[in-house]
Structures are given as structure tokens and as C-alpha cells.
Amino acid sequence: MTSNAKKILGALVYWLFAGIIAVMVCIPFFWMVSTSLKSRGALMSIPMEWLPKEPTLDAYQKLFEIPFFAKSIFNSLYMAVTCTVAQLLFASMAAFALTKIRFKGQNAVFSLYITALMIPVQITFIPIFIILTRMNLTNNLNTFILFHLFNAFAIFMLRQRMMTIHNAMVEAALIDGAGWWRIFFQIIMPLCGGALATLAILSFMSVWNDYLLPLVLLSDRAKATLPIILSGLSGQYQNQFNLMMAGALVSIIPILILYVCVQGQFKEGMTVGSVKG
Amino acid sequence: MKIAKTNNGLIALMFLLPSLIGFAVFSVLPMIVSMAVSLSSWDGLSKLILFDDVSGFFQEFGIGVANYSNIFATPELYQVLGNTLKFVAMYIPLMLIAAMSVGLILAKGRRGSGVLRILYYIPVITSWVAGALIWRWAFSPEYGIINEILKIFGISGPLWLQSAQWAMPGIVLASVWKDMGYFGLMLFAGLRSIDAGYYEAASIDGAGKIRQFFNVTLPMLSPTLFFVIIINIINSLQIFPQVMVMTPGGGPGGSTMVMVERIYTRAFSYYQMGYASALSWILFVVIFLFTFIQMQLQKRWVTYDV
Numbered sequence: 001m002t003s004n005a006k007k008i009l010g011a012l013v014y015w016l017f018a019g020i021i022a023v024m025v026c027i028p029f030f031w032m033v034s035t036s037l038k039s040r041g042a043l044m045s046i047p048m049e050w051l052p053k054e055p056t057l058d059a060y061q062k063l064f065e066i067p068f069f070a071k072s073i074f075n076s077l078y079m080a081v082t083c084t085v086a087q088l089l090f091a092s093m094a095a096f097a098l099t100k101i102r103f104k105g106q107n108a109v110f111s112l113y114i115t116a117l118m119i120p121v122q123i124t125f126i127p128i129f130i131i132l133t134r135m136n137l138t139n140n141l142n143t144f145i146l147f148h149l150f151n152a153f154a155i156f157m158l159r160q161r162m163m164t165i166h167n168a169m170v171e172a173a174l175i176d177g178a179g180w181w182r183i184f185f186q187i188i189m190p191l192c193g194g195a196l197a198t199l200a201i202l203s204f205m206s207v208w209n210d211y212l213l214p215l216v217l218l219s220d221r222a223k224a225t226l227p228i229i230l231s232g233l234s235g236q237y238q239n240q241f242n243l244m245m246a247g248a249l250v251s252i253i254p255i256l257i258l259y260v261c262v263q264g265q266f267k268e269g270m271t272v273g274s275v276k277g
Numbered sequence: 278m279k280i281a282k283t284n285n286g287l288i289a290l291m292f293l294l295p296s297l298i299g300f301a302v303f304s305v306l307p308m309i310v311s312m313a314v315s316l317s318s319w320d321g322l323s324k325l326i327l328f329d330d331v332s333g334f335f336q337e338f339g340i341g342v343a344n345y346s347n348i349f350a351t352p353e354l355y356q357v358l359g360n361t362l363k364f365v366a367m368y369i370p371l372m373l374i375a376a377m378s379v380g381l382i383l384a385k386g387r388r389g390s391g392v393l394r395i396l397y398y399i400p401v402i403t404s405w406v407a408g409a410l411i412w413r414w415a416f417s418p419e420y421g422i423i424n425e426i427l428k429i430f431g432i433s434g435p436l437w438l439q440s441a442q443w444a445m446p447g448i449v450l451a452s453v454w455k456d457m458g459y460f461g462l463m464l465f466a467g468l469r470s471i472d473a474g475y476y477e478a479a480s481i482d483g484a485g486k487i488r489q490f491f492n493v494t495l496p497m498l499s500p501t502l503f504f505v506i507i508i509n510i511i512n513s514l515q516i517f518p519q520v521m522v523m524t525p526g527g528g529p530g531g532s533t534m535v536m537v538e539r540i541y542t543r544a545f546s547y548y549q550m551g552y553a554s555a556l557s558w559i560l561f562v563v564i565f566l567f568t569f570i571q572m573q574l575q576k577r578w579v580t581y582d583v
Contacts, residue, residue, distance in 0.1 A: 011387065018382045018393055021375075025397055028411045028454065031422045035414060048425045090295040097292035101285045109293065116304045118568045122515045122537045123557045126544050127307035130314065130321075134328055150299025180288050209404035211518045212537075216545065227406040231522050234410060241414040248407035259402045263395050 036060070036246040043242055059242040063250070066243075068221045072229040073250070076208055079144050079225060084203040086145045088196055091154035096184050098155070099162040100170050110159070116152040121212060129216045139220040147213070154199050161195040162188060201262050208255055226251050315344055315554035322548055344555035354559075357534050360445060364535070365513045367449040372460060372509060373502070375453050379461025384468040397458040405455065409522035412451040413438060416523075438523055441530040448519055448533055455519070456512075460505050467501030468494070500574070507571045514564055517541070536560050 035043065037055040064070055097103075098110050121128075129138070137143045165188065173183045189196070214225045221229070230247045237243050290297075313327055317338035327334040348354050379397050383390060400408065415422045416437035424434030435443040475493045484492060495502075517537040520528075527534035527542070536556065544553035 014382070014385060014387055017378070018390070021378055021382065022393065022396055025400060025454070025458070027422065027426070028408070028415055029399070031415050032407075032411045044420050046419070048420060048422070050425075090299070093292045094296035097289045101289040101292065103286040103289035106289070113296070113300065116300060118565055118572075119304055119308065119561070120515060120564065122517065122540070123561045123564070124303070124307035124311065126540065126550060126554055126557060127310035127314065128303060129544075130310055130325060130327075130550070131302070131306060134325060146299065147303060148299070150296040150303060155296065180285075180292070184292070205402055209402075209406075211404070211406055211521075212541075216541075227404050227518075230404075230410065231406045231518075234413070234522065235525075241417075244410045245414065248410050251407045252403050255402050255404070256399065259399070260395065263398075 032245045032248050035242055036249050038242045040240060040242060043239070059240075059246040060250075063243055063246045066229075066233075068224060069229055069247070071222060072224050072226045075141060075223060076226040077254075079141050079214075080204045080207040082142070082145050083148050083207045084200050087148035087151050087154055087203045088200060090149050091151050091158050091199070092189060092192065092196070093184070094150075094155045095158035095162050096188055098159050100165075100167065100183075100188065101180070113150075113152050113155055116150070117156070125212055125216050128213070132217060138217050139223045141218075141223060143217065144207070144213070148203075154203070157199060158192060158195055161192050165191050197262070201258065204258065205255055311554045311557055314550055315558055316341060317551045318343075319550050320548045321544065321550040338551070340551070344551050345559075347552065348555055348559065353531075353534070353539065354556075356531055357536055357539055360531075360533060361514060361535055363445050364449060364452075364516065365510060367446060368452055368513060369506060369509050371449065371453045372457060373505070375457035376460035376464050376505065379457055380464030380468050383461065383465040394462070397461055399458070400455045401458045403455070405518035406522055408455050409451065409519045412447070412454075412519075413523045416447050439529060441528070441532040444524050444528040444532045448516075448523055451519055451523065452516065460509070463505060464498065464501060467498050471497045504571070504574055507567060507574065511564055511567045511571065514560065514567075 034049075034051055036059050037057070038049065038052040039054065039056050039058055042049055042052055042054070094113070098106060132138050132143060137146075169187060170183055173187055178186075209227060210225070211227050211231070214228050215231075218224050218228060221232075224232075230244070230251055233240075233244050233247055310327065313331075313334070317335065318340045319325065319327075319334075319338045325334075326337070383394055383397075416424075418424055418434065418436045418439065421437075423437070427434040437447045438444045471494065475497065476489055479489045479493050515537055516535055520533050520535055520538045521541070524533040527538065537560070540553045540556045540560070543549045543556065
């Protein structure tokens with residue numbers, strides 16, 4: 001075989017292989033879109049319609065007529081934004097204290113925080129429900145901001161970033177008479193821009209997609225987030241999968257747009273440490 | 278160095294205050310509350326006096342370790358463990374193959390493979406609720422796309438989520454689909470960090486591509502692989518939304534009952550807060566063991582580039 005033919009064969013094998021996996025990734029999404037455009041009757045036609053013979057937007061129209069569906073999009077958006085802002089601010093503050101302010105017990109605090117990585121929410125959701133019920137903070141979107149007062153993973157990641165910033169910068173600013181808050185907001189935060197952007201995206205996505213805590217804490221449907229309303233559809237509208245697929249699509253679109261816009265941030269480095277449980 | 282010499286305890290406290298409060302209220306306190314409730318028969322409905330009157334709470338509801346001994350005495354726990362083992366036994370090999378394929382494809386990096394990186398990651402960013410709904414419908418025995426595809430190959434598909442035998446494999450397939458981009462990217466990072474010199478040396482020695490894979494790639498990648506397997510085990514112990522949405526109520530014959538699903542169901546459907554809390558503690562101990570192993574490995578093997 002000539003080296004040229006070998007090259008072409010190599011490319012063919014590569015794209016065949018890559019293509020098969022791409023198709024496997026895409027089939028469920030194709031199925032979602034196709035189903036969402038079907039009428040209720042076409043759902044159960046035999047033989048199956050790969051693409052709807054008579055595409056219709058009925059499912060979408062009906063979806064937005066469902067009580068609180070539109071509201072839940074707003075709720076999810078509100079929660080994702082507020083929680084992300086809170087997480088970035090509070091985690092940066094903690095990371096700043098753990099790297100740039102010298103105090104006794106710094107390492108002890110850090111070790112303590114790191115142990116929290118071992119406690120996933122799957123274990124603490126019952127006591128959290130109990131505590132927040134007692135504090136009358138259930139069915140309140142702002143409650144979720146509280147969960148972001150402390151985020152071990154974000155603190156850890158920002159601490160790693162801040163450790164690479166020279167202490168001399170902080171010292172020079174102190175000598176020039178800058179206060180700690182000014183140093184924090186005007187020197188350190190801007191220097192962490194990249195790490196903050198990555199964290200913001202991760203946080204936005206994880207809050208937008210969050211299921212367990214909203215399920216437990218937001219039983220009032222007016223306060224429910226999109227995944228909660230969505231999972232509720234399967235009970236209420238049992239076999240109307242066109243409705244559910246339309247809902248799934250609506251929930252994926254914003255996150256997909258965000259992802260495609262910022263996918264440059266998704267360099268392989270950030271997946272390594274992101275064991276969030 | 279000025280920073281090094283001054284002790285700025287109060288200033289540090291100011292910056293640490295939010296995280297300290299969060300840590301105390303949502304990490305430490307829940308563990309204490311969970312332990313207390315797990316030693317009680319509290320049902321979640323009658324007034325919780327735990328926060329006002331601890332001894333009163335235990336006088337009224339305290340049952341010692343009865344929840345724990347009940348758990349170990351009922352078949353449910355063993356069924357849950359069996360189901361979880363089944364999940365792990367299918368999920369991890371499939372995941373490794375899928376993630377390895379993704380990693381190798383991305384590492385090969387031909388022109389246009391940047392698009393693949395975006396594409397393969399889309400299931401990862403999709404919410405589990407949406408993904409699980411899609412798969413639930415795709416697995417519909419008569420009207421779903423999966424059995425329709427199998428028909429093309431002349432296979433008459435099973436009842437999937439409606440059968441005790443195939444419900445768990447269905448959940449495994451959906452989970453592999455959801456996670457393979459994530460772990461694929463992780464392996465991709467590992468593959469890229471292998472020095473090209475090893476491959477050159479191997480090919481000078483006359484090793485073909487396949488031998489290079491088994492004698493260079495796999496050994497060099499083994500730390501990453503081991504790390505991925507441990508994370509997969511920890512994650513497998515905590516699967517929840519896919520199980521809840523694809524097979525509500527534990528699946529046919531309880532074939533998809535898993536730990537977190539049981540904790541949720543016991544607490545919020547049966548109102549057995551004590552029993553559910555005890556289950557959480559058992560789960561915690563197991564996760565703790567695996568996390569401990571993972572952290573030891575992480576210290577040695579993982580770099581954090583942001």
C-alpha cells in the first residue's frame with residue numbers, strides 16, 4: 001500500500017469510528033426533536049414515523065399552557081443567576097483569605113473545608129430539608145443562594161488559581177495604602193477572570209440542571225424549577241411524550257446555547273478536578 | 278515579606294465569614310441532625326422538637342440503633358446492593374470502552390475533530406431529567422426508537438424499562454450515553470500528557486499501532502484510568518434522577534431500587550425520616566471509603582490546571 005492510500009484509509013477508519021459514536025450521541029436528541037413535532041395520534045403510529053409526516057407545534061403550544069411551566073423557566077433562570085453570583089463572590093472571598101491574608105489556622109481551615117468534598121448532597125438532603133423546614137425557608141428560591149455560601153470545590157479551584165498570583169502584588173498595594181476589600185475586588189478578582197468564568201459556567205449549568213434539592217425543597221408548584229415541572233409531566237400527562245419531549249428541548253436549548261458560546265472555556269484541564277459528586 | 282509576618286486574623290475572618298457560616302449550617306449541622314434523626318423513629322410529620330429540646334426528642338422518638346439493625350435485617354438493603362452491583366458491573370466496562378473511544382478520537386485530532394469535542398459533550402450538559410425523559414420514551418417497547426433500530430438488525434427488542442431483567446441495563450445505557458463525553462474528555466487529557474517519545478521509541482522497535490496501544494498507551498494511562506474507575510464507583514453509588522424519572526417507584530419488581538432512590542422514597546413517601554437517615558449514614562460510610570482512596574490517588578496523580 002502506498003503511504004497516500006494508507007493515509008486515506010486511516011482517515012476513513014477514523015471518521016467511520018468517530019461517526020458511529022456521533023450518531024449514538026445524537027439519536028436520543030433526534031428522537032426528542034422528532035417526537036416534539038408530532039401530534040398526539042402520530043406518537044403511537046405503527047410503523048413508527050422517524051420524522052413526523054405532519055409536523056405540528058401543538059405540543060409546544062400546549063406545553064406553555066401548562067400552569068407554571070413558563071414560570072418555572074423564569075424560576076430556573078433566577079436561581080441559576082443568583083446562585084452563580086453568590087458562589088463566585090463567596091468562594092473568591094474564602095480563597096482570598098486562604099491564600100493572601102496571613103492568619104493563624106489557615107491550613108486548618110483549608111483542611112476542614114476540603115473534607116466537605118466527601119459529603120455529597122445525596123447524603124445531606126434529608127437533614128437540610130429538616131433544618132430549612134424548621135427555619136421556614138422551604139418553597140423559597142432565595143434559599144438556594146444559601147447553599148452557595150460555601151462551596152468546597154469552587155474554593156479549592158480558586159485557591160489553586162490565587163496561589164499563582166504573587167504576594168508581592170498584594171504587599172505593594174498594602175504599602176500604597178489600599179484596603180483589603182480594594183485589593184480583593186480590584187487586583188485579585190480581575191486576575192482570576194479565567195477561573196471565575198469557568199466556574200460561572202459550571203455553576204450556572206449545575207444549578208439549571210439541579211434536581212434533588214429543588215425536588216425536596218420546592219413543593220409549591222409556583223416556585224418549582226424547570227426540571228421539577230418537567231419530571232412532573234411524566235406523572236400528569238402519562239403518555240403524551242410529544243409534550244415531554246418539547247419540554248426536554250426547551251430545557252436543553254438555553255444551556256446548549258451557553259455551552260456552544262463558551263465551549264472554549266471547556267478545555268480538558270477543567271474536567272480533571274471537577275469531581276462534584 | 279510583609280504578609281507573612283503580620284497576623285490578620287480579624288480581616289481573614291471577615292472574608293471567611295460567609296463560607297464558615299455555610300460550612301457550619303450545610304455541612305456540619307446536617308451530619309449532626311442526620312445522626313440524631315437516624316437514632317429515632319421520627320416520621321417527618323409530628324413536630325420536630327430536636328432543635329429546642331434534645332433530650333425530650335430522644336425521650337419521645339429515641340429508638341437507639343433499631344433503624345440500623347432493621348435495615349440490615351430487611352431484604353431491601355441487599356436488593357439495593359445487588360442492583361447497584363449490577364449497575365456497576367455493566368456501567369464501568371461499557372463506560373471505559375465508550376470513554377476510551379472518545380478519548381482516542383479526540384486525541385488523534387484530525388481536522389474537524391474540534392466539532393466532535395463539542396458534540397460528544399452535549400449529553401453531559403443536558404439535564405438528567407430531560408435525558409431520562411428522552412430515554413424513557415426511546416425505550417418504549419412498541420413505539421420507541423431503540424427497538425425500531427434493533428428491528429433493522431433483525432432483533433426483536435426487549436420490554437426494557439417494563440421488565441425486571443432489562444430495566445437496569447436500560448438505565449446503564451442511558452447513563453453511559455450521558456457520561457461518556459465527560460470521562461472521554463478526562464481520558465483525552467491523560468492521553469495528551471503521554472510523551473510522544475514513547476511512541477517513537479516503540480515504533481522504532483517495530484511495534485505496530487495495536488501493540489503500541491497495549492504496551493504504551495494503556496500502562497501510561499493507568500493512573501487516569503484507575504482514577505476514572507474510582508470516580509465511577511462513587512458516582513454509581515449515588516445515581517438518582519435517571520432512576521427516579523425512567524423507572525419511578527423502584528422499577529418492575531424493585532429491579533432498579535438504588536440507595537439514594539430508597540433514601541428519598543423512605544423519607545418523603547413513607548415518612549420514615551429515621552430509617553432514611555440511617556440509610557444515608559450507611560451510604561456515607563461507603564462513599565467515604567472510596568473518596569478516601571480517590572483523594573490519596575488524586576494527591577499523587579492529578580494536576581489542576583484551570
